[in-house]
Amino acid sequence: MPALDYSPLVERHFAHPIGAGAWPAGAAEAAETAVGEAGSEELGTRVRFSLRTARGAVTEARFQAFGCPHTIAAASWLAEHLRGRALDQAMPMPILELGRLLEVPTEKLGRLLVVEDALRAALARAQTRQE
Amino acid sequence: MDNAATTPVDPRAAAALAECLTADGCFANPSSTGHAPGNAARARVEKARAQVAALIGAEPQAIVWTSGATESNNLALFGVARAQRDRGRHIVTSRTEHKAVLDPCKQLEKEGFEVTYLKPESDGIVTPDAVAAALRKDTLLVSLMHANNEIGVIQDVGAVGRLCRERGVLLHVDAAQSAGKTRIDVGEQSIDLLSLTAHKIYGPKGIGALYVRRQPRPLMVPLIFGGGQEWGLRSGTLPTHQIVGMGVAYEIAARDMESDAARLTALRLRLWAGIERLGDVHLNGHPEKRVAGVLNVSFEGVEGESLLYSLPGLAVSTGSACTSASHEASYVLRALGRSDQLAQSSLRFSLGRFSTESDVDYAISALTEAVKRLRGLAPARTAQ
Numbered sequence: 001m002p003a004l005d006y007s008p009l010v011e012r013h014f015a016h017p018i019g020a021g022a023w024p025a026g027a028a029e030a031a032e033t034a035v036g037e038a039g040s041e042e043l044g045t046r047v048r049f050s051l052r053t054a055r056g057a058v059t060e061a062r063f064q065a066f067g068c069p070h071t072i073a074a075a076s077w078l079a080e081h082l083r084g085r086a087l088d089q090a091m092p093m094p095i096l097e098l099g100r101l102l103e104v105p106t107e108k109l110g111r112l113l114v115v116e117d118a119l120r121a122a123l124a125r126a127q128t129r130q131e
Numbered sequence: 132m133d134n135a136a137t138t139p140v141d142p143r144a145a146a147a148l149a150e151c152l153t154a155d156g157c158f159a160n161p162s163s164t165g166h167a168p169g170n171a172a173r174a175r176v177e178k179a180r181a182q183v184a185a186l187i188g189a190e191p192q193a194i195v196w197t198s199g200a201t202e203s204n205n206l207a208l209f210g211v212a213r214a215q216r217d218r219g220r221h222i223v224t225s226r227t228e229h230k231a232v233l234d235p236c237k238q239l240e241k242e243g244f245e246v247t248y249l250k251p252e253s254d255g256i257v258t259p260d261a262v263a264a265a266l267r268k269d270t271l272l273v274s275l276m277h278a279n280n281e282i283g284v285i286q287d288v289g290a291v292g293r294l295c296r297e298r299g300v301l302l303h304v305d306a307a308q309s310a311g312k313t314r315i316d317v318g319e320q321s322i323d324l325l326s327l328t329a330h331k332i333y334g335p336k337g338i339g340a341l342y343v344r345r346q347p348r349p350l351m352v353p354l355i356f357g358g359g360q361e362w363g364l365r366s367g368t369l370p371t372h373q374i375v376g377m378g379v380a381y382e383i384a385a386r387d388m389e390s391d392a393a394r395l396t397a398l399r400l401r402l403w404a405g406i407e408r409l410g411d412v413h414l415n416g417h418p419e420k421r422v423a424g425v426l427n428v429s430f431e432g433v434e435g436e437s438l439l440y441s442l443p444g445l446a447v448s449t450g451s452a453c454t455s456a457s458h459e460a461s462y463v464l465r466a467l468g469r470s471d472q473l474a475q476s477s478l479r480f481s482l483g484r485f486s487t488e489s490d491v492d493y494a495i496s497a498l499t500e501a502v503k504r505l506r507g508l509a510p511a512r513t514a515q
Binding site for chain 1: 163432433434436437439440470472473507508509510511512
């Protein structure tokens with residue numbers, strides 16, 4: 001795939017990411033949010049998920065990402081599909097399957113693992129709080 | 132804003148070029164000097180040779196036509212090294228050279244040469260002192276680019292040329308990015324070999340030249356063998372149309388260089404002022420010792436590929452790995468000591484003869500929007 005050539009799904013999520021940014025003013029991250037982060041700017045990808053949960057399920061997910069369009073699109077897709085999912089089965093699909101859905105080139109699949117690590121860290125925090 | 136990659140052919144050069152293509156024009160082989168059409172083509176070629184030579188203060192007979200700066204660099208390095216390997220097997224160059232110098236150097240290492248790759252200062256300058264310290268008794272050649280293709284920094288090739296001349300070492304200069312943009316005088320700057328190209332300065336692609344000093348002419352072997360054109364240094368039928376186009380482009384450049392440089396400096400400063408307002412941005416390369424139209428900036432807190440993708444209306448180059456064949460961030464910026472992140476998030480803006488204030492203002496506006504959006508998407512850095 002030539003440089004800067006993305007699938008329509010990546011283009012859509014990059015242009016209009018779902019759940020992007022910090023919580024809106026007035027909904028500051030409080031005790032009920034679980035935050036997970038992975039990666040580093042130096043290595044080109046850093047992702048942070050912030051989850052609000054209730055009764056063992058995700059009620060809302062937000063993300064922040066420093067990364068390429070594939071990274072942002074993957075985080076956005078996950079944020080969109082996390083809502084309503086039980087914490088112990090929150091991953092909507094295996095991350096490499098999401099890579100195929102987004103048509104992420106093989107050499108960039110490592111960046112999706114950073115996205116997954118950030119989400120799993122947030123989910124682990126949320127589960128700890130539940131317990 | 133990618134004029135350092137290439138430029139459109141100036142309509143005046145294109146018109147001259149077109150005169151040498153068809154049956155009613157000057158299409159004959161310039162080596163066919165036994166008939167009038169051949170002689171007419173030869174005259175056009177020699178006029179162009181004089182036009183190119185004039186820009187760099189050279190004698191026309193010191194200009195050897197090539198296919199471009201890559202071939203010129205290869206001819207200079209391999210030509211001298213292979214012909215003079217008994218005189219010495221050490222070559223000095225810098226880490227920020229174009230691949231068209233670095234890769235031939237790597238090949239020469241395989242052929243038994245030793246190459247010293249000088250690290251520039253953090254502003255991109257390779258000091259003459261650093262070159263002097265690297266010279267050895269067996270140093271054959273120093274190869275140093277005049278203006279860097281990524282950051283636009285201009286090296287003091289005159290000072291390097293003087294010390295090379297004193298030490299009996301040949302100096303090759305890659306002037307692909309500086310010819311027609313800043314003054315070159317091969318005599319005054321003690322340059323022995325100088326690589327030129329047409330397409331960076333509003334001439335056609337596929338044509339360039341190597342200046343080879345005369346009196347004394349460095350001993351060289353050719354890369355291409357055949358009909359013995361260009362004093363045996365570069366065989367092959369001369370492409371009259373491209374040569375004529377290059378000649379006209381160089382003549383225009385010689386005439387307009389100062390006024391173009393003044394206008395482009397003003398545009399570049401306007402662009403930098405607009406970008407600087409974003410904050411957390413870094414100018415790459417020396418702030419003054421640079422060609423007028425090139426600005427290279429790194430953006431903190433922004434990933435390079437996403438930045439480039441956010442600027443579809445802007446033709447710029449990036450230091451990001453996403454567009455590099457090697458999938459690595461800019462080796463030039465890394466050599467300057469920039470972090471991976473800042474090398475990845477760098478953009479090169481290269482303004483040209485046809486750039487306008489409104490182009491610059493559009494770029495500032497598009498960049499401001501893209502950088503603010505991407506910084507807004509990124510996690511706060513204090514959380515790292």
